[in-house]
Amino acid sequence: MASGRISLSIWFFFVFLINPSTSARTTSFIKLPRSDGSRYCDSWRLAAETNNAGTWDVIPSVCVDPVADYLNGDQFLSDYNVIADYALSFAKSVDISGDGKDVWVFDIDETLLTNIDYYKAHGYGSEPYDSNSFSEWVLQGTAPAFDASLKLYNALQKLGFTIILLTGRDEDQRSFTETNLRDAGYSGWERLLLRGPEDQGKSATDYKSEQRAKLIEEGFKIRGNTGDQWSDLLGFAVADRSFKVPNPMYYIP
Ligand SMILES: [Mg+2]
Secondary structure (H helix, E strand, O other): HHHHHHHHHHHHHHHHHOOOOHHHHHHHOOOOOOOOOOHHHHHHHHHHHOOOOOOOOOOHHHHHHEEOOOOEHHHHHHHHHHHHHHHHHHHHHHHOOOOOOOOEOOOOOOEOOOOHHHHOOOHOOOOOOOHHHHHHHHHHHOOOHHHHHHHHHHHHHOOEEEEEEEEEEEEHHHHHHHHHHHHHHHOOOOEEEEOOOOHOOOOOHHHHHHHHHHHHHHOOOEEEEEOOOOOHHHOOOOOOEEEEOOOOOOOOO
């Protein structure tokens, strides 16, 4: 009897050692220490990009350097290129009616234009958003284009899409924004929609959904939408396909 219990214990011990699924289960709840720099921050970045992290204010302080490395390295540009490729592949599958009603919506900041130079000077998203400081940057009008976005933008126009720009920037920033976009290489958009006085205080999700709904009421068909925020893409009157480009620096609800 006693020897039976012993051999059973040995058997369980043996199974525990050799069964990888048992071993995986026992380790899957171990929390990565935040001090484990890049590994934790890669996971945090994935959670932020997929919206699993939900609303967040600033990036974790331990992730400033890993996020900076990501943004300044090849991976960020590669991610943009891959997303642009998927967007273009979808766009080519759309049956364009030719009446100018097939629309592609683009957000501007961190989608068509990169403000990386601004955020580089403000901790890559580790500092709370400062609207006055960012407005000063916008008025400089020196934000460059993302190459992948500019190529996608031009390719969509060639395919016959009507381009509509929908931004959270304010109406009084229109001329600076238009000049910046043209200097960065963009042209030929049908409309540039900015927040008017009646849009102040609305969440980006509500404001952008309302603007898209108005377009649909006008007879436009929103085929595609590209933005760096989930609030560019979610809500109502959503596009047939939405494409989320990466932005680990800030979250706009
Ligand atoms: Mg944006």
